[in-house]
Amino acid sequence: MQAKTNASEVFDSFYELFIYEAIEQLSLKHARKQSPLADLLYEVTSIGHSIGRKIIDLLVRDMHVKFQTQLDTMKFLCTEFWKFTFAKAVDNLRTNNAGTFIMTDEAFKFIARVSCADHESTEYKDKIRTYEAFVVGLIRGALVNLGYDTVPPIV
Numbered sequence: 001m002q003a004k005t006n007a008s009e010v011f012d013s014f015y016e017l018f019i020y021e022a023i024e025q026l027s028l029k030h031a032r033k034q035s036p037l038a039d040l041l042y043e044v045t046s047i048g049h050s051i052g053r054k055i056i057d058l059l060v061r062d063m064h065v066k067f068q069t070q071l072d073t074m075k076f077l078c079t080e081f082w083k084f085t086f087a088k089a090v091d092n093l094r095t096n097n098a099g100t101f102i103m104t105d106e107a108f109k110f111i112a113r114v115s116c117a118d119h120e121s122t123e124y125k126d127k128i129r130t131y132e133a134f135v136v137g138l139i140r141g142a143l144v145n146l147g148y149d150t151v152p153p154i155v
Contacts, residue, residue, distance in 0.1 A: 016110065022047070023130055037126055041133040048137020055085060055138070056145040073146055074101045081142055086110055110135070 023044060030040040059080055067073040078090035082105070092104040111131055116124035 016113070019110075019134065020113075023134060027127075027130060037129070040130060044130055044133045045137035045140070048134040049141035049144070050137075052138035052141025052143075053145045054141075055081065056142040059084060060146070067146065070099065070101075071095065073143070073148070074103075076146075077139065077142055078103055085138060 026043055026047075027040060030037075030043075067076060074093055074095075078093045082088065082090045082103075086105070086109070088105075088107075090103045091106045092102075094102045094104070111128060114124075114127055114131055116127060118124060
């Protein structure tokens with residue numbers, strides 16, 4: 001009996017592999033140029049920003065609803081945006097009621113699949129920072145297209 005593959009699973013796998021390979025190629029390019037890590041992080045964040053803007057455009061294209069509050073916007077990002085981008089919703093969204101939101105994804109496969117022999121090495125930590133920069137760019141791009149022109153740094 002042959003296992004049936006869901007088309008969205010194939011797309012999700014392709015999407016992840018594409019992003020991983022793009023980040024790896026950028027990392028190699030910056031390593032060859034011996035540019036500082038900050039340059040790589042900036043470029044990866046910029047690419048994430050562009051993709052985040054495009055994803056939000058797709059998701060809200062047919063919606064005629066303006067989000068009433070920042071919390072409504074963040075809930076949308078944690079459910080619809082995150083599901084579209086990472087195939088599952090965020091596990092938890094918290095706020096300090098002063099404009100700071102904390103999104104928690106306990107099983108964040110996108111970062112979990114980054115591999116390195118030594119998880120304490122600088123190489124591994126830099127690699128994780130690079131993938132995090134992509135996600136930060138995604139979120140920032142999404143927020144910009146939802147009307148938040150000045151987005152504070154995401155930590």
